[in-house]
Amino acid sequence: MSRAFNFAAGPATxxxxxxxxxxxxxxxxxxxxxxxxxxxxxxxxxxxxxxxxEADLRRLVSIPDDYAVLFLQGGATAQQALMALxxxxxxxxxxxxxxxxxxxxxxxxxxxxxxxxxxxxGEPGGFRDIPGRETWKLSxxxxxxxxxxxxxxxGVEFHDIPDVGEVPLFADFSSSIASEPLDVSRFxxxxxxxxxxxxxxxVAVVIVRRDLLERAGQxxxxxxxxxxxxxxxxxxxxxxxxNWYLAGLVFKWMLAEGGVExxxxxxxxxxxxxxxxxxxxxxxxxxxxxxxxxxxxxIPFFLHDPSLDAAFLERxxxxxxxxxxxxxVLGGMRASIYNAMPEAGVQALATFMRDFQQRNG
Ligand SMILES: *Cc1c(COP(=O)(O)O)cnc(C)c1O
Numbered sequence: 001m002s003r004a005f006n007f008a009a010g011p012a013t014x015x016x017x018x019x020x021x022x023x024x025x026x027x028x029x030x031x032x033x034x035x036x037x038x039x040x041x042x043x044x045x046x047x048x049x050x051x052x053x054e055a056d057l058r059r060l061v062s063i064p065d066d067y068a069v070l071f072l073q074g075g076a077t078a079q080q081a082l083m084a085l086x087x088x089x090x091x092x093x094x095x096x097x098x099x100x101x102x103x104x105x106x107x108x109x110x111x112x113x114x115x116x117x118x119x120x121x122g123e124p125g126g127f128r129d130i131p132g133r134e135t136w137k138l139s140x141x142x143x144x145x146x147x148x149x150x151x152x153x154x155g156v157e158f159h160d161i162p163d164v165g166e167v168p169l170f171a172d173f174s175s176s177i178a179s180e181p182l183d184v185s186r187f188x189x190x191x192x193x194x195x196x197x198x199x200x201x202x203v204a205v206v207i208v209r210r211d212l213l214e215r216a217g218q219x220x221x222x223x224x225x226x227x228x229x230x231x232x233x234x235x236x237x238x239x240x241x242x243n244w245y246l247a248g249l250v251f252k253w254m255l256a257e258g259g260v261e262x263x264x265x266x267x268x269x270x271x272x273x274x275x276x277x278x279x280x281x282x283x284x285x286x287x288x289x290x291x292x293x294x295x296x297x298x299i300p301f302f303l304h305d306p307s308l309d310a311a312f313l314e315r316x317x318x319x320x321x322x323x324x325x326x327x328x329v330l331g332g333m334r335a336s337i338y339n340a341m342p343e344a345g346v347q348a349l350a351t352f353m354r355d356f357q358q359r360n361g
Contacts, residue, residue, distance in 0.1 A: 008322075009298060037245070046241055050071070050233070053071070060254055067208060067210065068209075069207055070205070071203050071239060073239070076172060081110065086225065087170075087189075094110060094145075097146065097147040098122060099120075102174070103147065103151065119138050120137070129289070145164045146172070148171070150295050152298050153330060161182075168187075175192070176297050179263055189207065198250055213226055213227050271297075278301050281361075285304070285353065298334060299337065316349075319352050320348070324349075
């Protein structure tokens with residue numbers, strides 16, 4: 001068996017020790033005689049798995065007690081719609097800061113319910129930078145301000161939490177949660193699908209200030225109601241037990257590796273290595289994002305001659321590096337280097353890129 005270095009953006013690579021443990025426990029979880037996914041979500045075994053996963057995530061991300069944690073279905077996209085239903089009254093104003101594809105998706109989800117104000121928009125600049133905070137046109141009466149902490153496709157990342165005054169700050173952390181220390185207390189709500197940095201696809205995490213949950217939103221069915229989900233321990237209906245369990249193993253692995261401080265150091269080294277190759281390639285490789293807004297997690301890059309793209313991908317795969325093809329929105333290449341991507345994988349890619357340039361430059 002040989003595992004490739006997998007640079008996929010999501011679903012993405014998982015830590016090898018986690019996959020091995022899941023494999024080991026698949027036929028018989030802790031001597032129960034069945035796998036964890038074959039047991040009732042209301043039984044003591046899964047209840048323990050679920051509670052432990054929440055406790056570990058709270059420790060990993062330093063989530064204060066006055067924040068609730070939900071494990072939900074529907075991915076990040078469903079949360080983008082649910083935040084309008086849960087935290088606005090009909091037609092209320094909401095502010096969106098759009099710095100890439102996912103910011104656009106987020107505002108598309110709330111348009112049917114809210115008066116959307118695009119407070120800042122990076123699209124006229126091709127999503128290559130974050131519009132300066134002083135240019136944002138925020139509404140004093142907005143229910144919340146939403147932004148995307150890391151744009152997974154465009155490779156644009158906030159490296160500071162923006163100051164938006166008293167209005168609650170809502171943020172999509174799908175592709176950067178737990179990649180570095182974060183002051184959760186600055187936010188009203190943080191959400192993310194697990195399939196980038198936290199585990200397998202099929203479960204989304206919502207971290208929300210408890211007092212905001214008490215506010216009345218638009219009328220909603222119980223299954224769309226965050227308050228009901230909290231009351232029901234994220235088990236209003238059958239939860240995605242396999243995904244929740246695997247995410248829990250990933251949380252444990254991250255804690256054992258040294259937590260978010262350690263991953264912040266590794267991620268900075270990993271990203272630095274690739275940007276260095278790109279920036280010192282004399283234009284053979286190119287990344288178009290303003291240096292101060294470059295992502296540590298997703299690095300889109302282009303070859304100066306797109307006719308070399310196919311050969312680049314083929315040779316990379318032959319060398320044990322897969323999923324480097326860029327998103328169809330941008331083309332080119334993209335290396336996604338989340339927590340589970342070892343430094344050895346990024347070193348291998350950097351070496352390969354230099355070598356490919358030498359042969360084809
Ligand atoms: C992947 C991604 C999404 C969409 O996630 P789904 O789980 O597919 O709904 C939203 N926002 C960001 C930043 C993402 O990376």
